[in-house]
Amino acid sequence: MMTTTTTPFALTLARRVAGLRLFGADASSVAGLAYRQHGEPKDVLSLEHLERKPLVEERSVRVEVMASSVNPADLNTIEGKYPLKPPLAEDGIAVGGSEGVGKVVEAGSGVGSLNVGDIVVPVKANCGLWATEVTGREEDFQIAIGRDQAQALQKEAITRLGSLSVCYSTAFQLLAPAQPGDVVIQNGASGAVGQAVIQIAKERQVRTINVVRDPHKEDYLRELGGDIVTSDLAKLKTICAELPAPKLALNCVGGESSAAIAKRLASKGHLVTYGGMAREPVVLPTPLLIFKGITSSGFWLSGQFYPESDHRQRQEMIDYLVGLVLAGKLGVRTKTLDFRGEALEAFRREHQGKVVFTM
Template structure:
């Protein structure tokens, strides 16, 4: 799969060739970076050469693609996986199938598809990709839900399902609750009858943020400073202490959140926005036997590359929640592709609660 991903990325610089039924189309365009650095400085909107449609390839017209923190880190050169340069940015999005190779069995023109793995290069108007790197999704879900489906909701789903056996009435505590993953955790937990305690950083528009997270189904929204205050005892009069903590921040926020875990509780770290280490009191290990785990959705997908049923079942479960109105796209700002610099700058600002979505 990694070789196929590299081939898909290299398609942006393949020699121009005649495509069967699309030769007359204007060249696709995409956001390309030839070196690592700050995205507004190194990304350029360029015409792309079209790779030949092979027997097992799919020609896709992109509809929408978000800007995620991992995309920023990949362009900066600081992420765990890096695409061969030059590369097209973007790892998530939704597209419509225009044409398929003669050996493609699962996809047809008109189908909607999302990436099956990271590094696909979704910030482009059109692209040719191997069938194995694409997943079919239903067309009856909102396009923004489809565009943001493969990373944050999947991460939230797996962390709620794989680390602790949670039952209705149990509780989960998470920081970064306004993030894309955090919003998905709130909604998926709510649909399962699981209570959520949601920690956010203090900010000028805090009441507005609290109102929005409560509308999604949050049971409690608190600031990092409240984690040490007596008011926490009031929360635990109505719900049990959490057995699962989800951490995407690090630093002091994580240490304070950990104090509220039940004995034998598990904290899962999936991000480090504060760029500070996770510090745990020795007593938490000795006297409460807490566990620290890590999670990376990309690694989960690669570990289950031969088990397509697990991935398909997860996507189906999430789409069912979307259809029932129990899982919405995160707060989004839709930006035309040509205004990508505005979207990049907005996505990199502190206290950002709206995900920037590039529209093609």
């Protein structure tokens, strides 16, 4: 069962009131998590009162953020280690956040694909979604739920949609080569993308072998639908014998773990790397390359798929994922934090689950 950890209502209300006292209800300002220099997020981020930007282009939109997420790429961006850099305002301020969901509250006269009231998700990195409001070009966003259905959207669904544009989308694209009946093996399976892989694979009748470091997380992943879940690399060969050899391996760890899942691939299998949480090189033993014809590649959603895909491809993916979310079939373990009152807590200590800001 997917779980969401929340803060008691009374405490949340008190923090929200404190936030309103700080940021007020001034229509000319926006609350945002901003930074002026690279460094550790806990040291350089601050919740600030930012000037509300006017719509300066005919094809620009204003989006009221409803929920936004914290991903490893966001932290690397703030640290100055990520290839994509956010645009800086004239005063040198950058606002963090690349993933979230919001509602269009204003649209320029030239906007054709979005309407005021539409629920949208970003389709580019560094939109500055750690804020109560953002402005951007029409092509930076696509519809998740049309305005006619937006009123019926439940709070839990909004929280889940806050992880769609990076987490669920990455999982969806990673599984693109898999066909019904196939087997996929992955490491880092307890991460947000790993959880999404399990659920999307189950929906597509693809079986999964899931490797985790923490044995205490195994039962949770089985409840999500993981066919095989293990933290024992030494017994992986024996455990995997229960299923046909996988054709696809998904690596977000590197090092010994990447070699372990690559060894379980069928002949001509493929290893895809989309992260490097262990900060160790991907290990692909030479015999796998020569005698089994194993191939390897990388995947980067923000730097490859989004800029290289067209509107139709992105919309088909978004529609499919939204359908799973609304049906209660897709979501990840989260820790929700009230943005105005608790945003900085996201970076001061570790949390069980993916951090999602609710506005």
